[in-house]
Amino acid sequence: MKQLTAAMLDALALQARQSPRRRANHNLHQELSDPVQRLAIAMEPDTLVLPHRHPQTWELLLPLRGRFLVLHFDQAGRVTERTVLGEDCQVLENPAGVWHAVLSLDHGGIIFEVKRGPYMPVGEADQAFWAAGHPADGLNAWYASAHIGDSFA
Numbered sequence: 001m002k003q004l005t006a007a008m009l010d011a012l013a014l015q016a017r018q019s020p021r022r023r024a025n026h027n028l029h030q031e032l033s034d035p036v037q038r039l040a041i042a043m044e045p046d047t048l049v050l051p052h053r054h055p056q057t058w059e060l061l062l063p064l065r066g067r068f069l070v071l072h073f074d075q076a077g078r079v080t081e082r083t084v085l086g087e088d089c090q091v092l093e094n095p096a097g098v099w100h101a102v103l104s105l106d107h108g109g110i111i112f113e114v115k116r117g118p119y120m121p122v123g124e125a126d127q128a129f130w131a132a133g134h135p136a137d138g139l140n141a142w143y144a145s146a147h148i149g150d151s152f153a
Contacts, residue, residue, distance in 0.1 A: 002028050004040055004112075009065060013108040016042035023047045032119035040064060041111050043104035048136035051077070051101040051128035057116035059094040061085055061102070066109030069143060073099040077130040078151045085111070099128055103143040 008026065015024035022044040029038050043049075051073055061070065063086030070092055072081035077099075083089045084105070094100045102111070130152055131139060142152055 004028075004064070009040065009042075009110055012040060012042040013065070013110060016044055016047070017107075021047060029117065032117070034117045037113070037115050037117045037119055039113050041113055043068070043102070043109050043111060044107060045104045045109070046136060046140065047104065048139060049102045050139075051099050051131050052122045053097055053099045053126045054094075054115065054120075054122070055097045055126060056120060058096050059100075060114040061092045061094070062090070062112045062114075064110040064112050066104060066106035066111075068109060068111055069103040069105055070094070071101050071103075071143060071146060073101070073128065075099070076151065077128060079146050079148050082146065082148055101131075101143060103140055105144075 004026070012024055012026050016022060023042060025039045025041045027037075027039045029036065051071075061068070067084050067086035070081075070083050070085055071079055072094070074080050083092060085092050104111075139152075146152070
């Protein structure tokens with residue numbers, strides 16, 4: 001039986017706080033080649049999730065601890081959808097091919113992600129060119145204040 005216990009989530013949150021990337025994950029799937037990827041991701045508010053897309057799969061997100069701002073963008077970087085997972089919404093599915101970013105709003109935040117496998121790293125064509133090279137604190141601050149119709153400049 002696979003479980004995510006409170007003690008495991010505590011340890012994962014601590015690992016994220018101590019990580020240079022300010023995030024850590026615990027996989028429930030056995031291998032990266034598994035047909036369904038299932039993982040808990042601890043994310044601190046200062047971790048940077050660059051806008052990206054997964055052309056081959058949808059992505060299901062559930063908050064285990066804390067709140068997460070999820071933004072969807074059009075090709076030019078204009079916000080098309082905005083929700084706070086764990087507050088406005090309890091389960092969110094990012095459709096395949098949609099540009100999106102996630103911002104942890106709380107220290108010790110942990111999100112659960114499910115998507116179709118096998119694991120495929122996000123390629124250069126699937127990373128938003130309009131956000132590349134910007135410092136994490138500036139991009140995260142923009143995420144936090146961005147509303148539908150806003151564009152990152």
